[in-house]
Amino acid sequence: MIKEWSRKIVSWQINKGILHNQDKEIYEYAYEVSIGQAANILITCFVAFSFQYYMVFLFMLAYIPLRTYAGGFHARNNERCMIFSTAILCAVCIVGKYVLIQRMIPVVILLEVLAVAVVLILSPVEDCNKPLNREEEKKYRKYAYVITFIEIMIAVVFYVLQKQEISKMIMITHIVMAGTLIMGSIKNRNIRKQV
């Protein structure tokens, strides 16, 4: 659907003389990526309003930079991507709103340690549509490490300052990130087996 929209937008602009025909492919890609991102931001707003839980924006704030460099699982098309994103956001809202971490600190710390270990070991996980070269792998791994470290520091600081909601959201981000990295690695392994 998004692919179709981006094609129509670009074709219309070419017909109107705003874009050149030789730039068709790159603008179709640009619009597909941009509309996809805009759709996900709208979905986030919708989920946040539906659950009346605005900490989900903090999740996105922590998740987007990490995801950008650590990579992870990608759905096969935009529609599946939206369903998957919405499911994750709903799960984040439910866990964030109803799970009290104060009652299970040891479990939460164990999960956080495991999640961070997964992020540090697996990242970056490439997608078959965007293979990474050695230079990129090295660069993105470094960025993912730095972002993870900064987020852990922020989580610790807010935990000490008795703002556990913020720490909880950062921990949820790392757990979700670890999950998508594991799923992405499994998907890549299966693709390699088939080839």
Next chain:
Amino acid sequence: MKKNGKEIKEMGSQGLSLINTMAMTIAKKSVNSACSFIHHQPEIPSEMKKFKTTSKK
């Protein structure tokens, strides 16, 4: 102040140029990262690879 058709058309094309520039900026950022944060990664057109800041694969 009433605007004539030509002025409105010009404003529209300027607006579209701005949107095109924004879309291209997002696409360039996407090419130079492991993924855009959404869960679908469209195939990168070969012409888009010229925007990579690292060496091409």
